[in-house]
Amino acid sequence: MASNRTAAVPGSQKPDDENDTPIKVDKWDGSALKNALDDGAKKVLVDKNGCVESHRLMDGRLSICTIAVGFALFALIWDYTKPFPESRPILIVCVVSYFLLMGILTLYTSYKERGIFLVALEKDKAGIDPDNIWTLSSYLKRYDDIYNLNMVFTDGKTQQKRETNMARSVASFFDEEGKLCLEMFEPEIRKLQSSLLSDKKDN
Structure with a gap:
């Protein structure tokens, strides 16, 4: 459902929309759980981080x-x-x-594609340098509860790629009713982002 959001400044967080209902799925359906988490990660990068989704793939x-x-x-x-x-x-x-x-x-x-569900472009604030690219892919094996999320950051200037991943039980991010707890999932996405950006500064 579309919401009336204004564009966010990269890195900033916007207040939750009262009409933005939590994602709810059948907690015994592995595909539904994976898709909900993919949508949650996409929400963090695109809606809350101000990136622009690329549909080239x-x-x-x-x-x-x-x-x-x-x-x-x-x-x-x-x-x-x-x-x-x-x-x-x-x-x-x-x-x-x-x-x-x-x-x-x-x-x-x-x-x-290799399981890629999001390619997000982080625009340069000055509009001079090429876009940084965030690429997210994931998988959840059948009859397994471990959600694997892979994040790749491509520096717009140097085209260097840095990669990190996360493997966590889906139970960590859903409540008893099958609702995705974005407030628990978002910090994990932020950690992945921070680790890649800190690697950039170290280089």
Whole structure:
């Protein structure tokens, strides 16, 4: 649900919106728990930290899917205008292309996205230097309660990457009703951020 928020200054925290209801899930559903925590981490970086979400990864996936669907539609239209067997060569090309693109999509999600659910751009206050990039990925194994969160910081100036991670039980962040306790989860996200930024200063 969209809320009337003003843009936040990076690093600052805004008061909670009274209409911003806590995320509530089935606490026995591992996928729902992971998605809720992913949404919570995204909320901290984007809504509270003033970063801007980048959709380039998702756009890449959508582009591959769009091209694949385009081949399927073209094959359908061509077969309608020139019924089989006249349409056979075009159908073969379209079907092969479709399955090749599905293979590319599988490789893209497995090796390019790799569980990434957020790429956030931290804008330079002066608007001169390139954006710093925060990349978050996570996984929660089936029948396991340990939520693994990986955070990568890419320095806009040097393009150097620093990485850290967290592994905590999902029970640490949800109450008995299955509501995400953001006030308990947010400090963990801040710790990861601080550790990466302190590494930057040390360098």
